[in-house]
Amino acid sequence: MTATAPRPTLEAVAARAGVSRATVSRVVNGGDGVREPLVERVRKAVEELGYVPNQAARSLVTRRHDAIAVVVAEPETRVFADPFFALQLRGISKELTAHDNQLVLLLTEGRDDHARVGRYLAGGHVDGALVFSLHLDDPLPELIQRAGVPTVFGGRPDWSGERRGVVYVDSDNRGGARDAVRHLAGLGRTRIAHITGPLDQTSAVDRLDGYRDVMVDADPRLITEGDFTPAGGERAMRELLARCPDLDAVFAANDLSAAGALRVLRAAGRRVPDDIAVVGFDDMLPVAEQTEPPLTTIRQDIEEMGRLMARLLLRGLERDAAERGIGAAPSSVVLPTTLVRRASA
DSSP: OOOOOOOOOHHHHHHHHTSOHHHHHHHHTTOSOOOHHHHHHHHHHHHHHTOOOOHHHHHHHHSOOOEEEEEEOSOHHHHTTOHHHHHHHHHHHHHHHHTTOEEEEEEOSSHHHHHHHHHHHHTTOOSEEEEESOOTTOSHHHHHHHHTOOEEEESOOOOTTOSTTOEEEEEOHHHHHHHHHHHHHHTTOOSEEEEEOOTTSHHHHHHHHHHHHHOTTOOGGGEEEOOSSHHHHHHHHHHHHHHOTTOOEEEESSHHHHHHHHHHHHHTTOOTTTTOEEEEEEOOHHHHTTSSSOOEEEEOOHHHHHHHHHHHHHHHHHHHHTTTTOSOOOOOEEEOOEEEOOTTO
């Protein structure tokens, strides 16, 4: 084994800066009451010595771990294959890094994983949790509430106002869906089909509601359920063509479903947009710009959603730390969506 040099101590920093150990501790742990010249001397000594605070000891003083759990209620095969999650995680990571917090990623494959995540959160390892991609029967919200961990959700939870103080970040899914269908109707399309997302998620339900807001008397056969994946989009598109061969437009609940639908239409000899116009939802550039033809879609700022989730959680933690509740509590945010026109519609 290679011998390692001893780690610099608080005492060594205090000696280098010419201050007391207590002063160094207050500066390192973000305490008040230290004059700026002394703060600068301590910071300089920390840098010169390469001092790294002992996180366990620091947590005893600050009651903070500077770590945030990011809980994605999906299996890892879905998380690492879908660029939606990469964009949201990137936004979260940027915000946490800017505030010197660590991201702890927790994924759920099944019920055993839910219990594991609940135990981890209850164990006091993190200061808070960011949770997204919940399904309606998901036990995670109950486990998180039992753990008493401050939480911000990605997407509107379907709790019908039963729980107060719930904070979430979402996009205007219903309004965006209305814009998508109105755009197709404005092109003169009358047989507009909809490939939904999984209807145990509120985003998919909201987009279906937006479709129905415009297509009030739509033929029920024009609606088929997908699962936000390319394979689900392919399967749904085949069903639609078999049931309604005269359809002239499709609104898919996300870009991946739309990409799958486009592949089926091309294989069936249906020209896009001449025969059938297609609109997606998300505007994930790795997908929307590379489909054939490039995809007209509804843009939601996925990375900004992640950034806002982290920002709201950190703001809530700061508020709780400052006199336990003085100041306005963070409130939920719903981001606007916009139509991005490309060649598919």
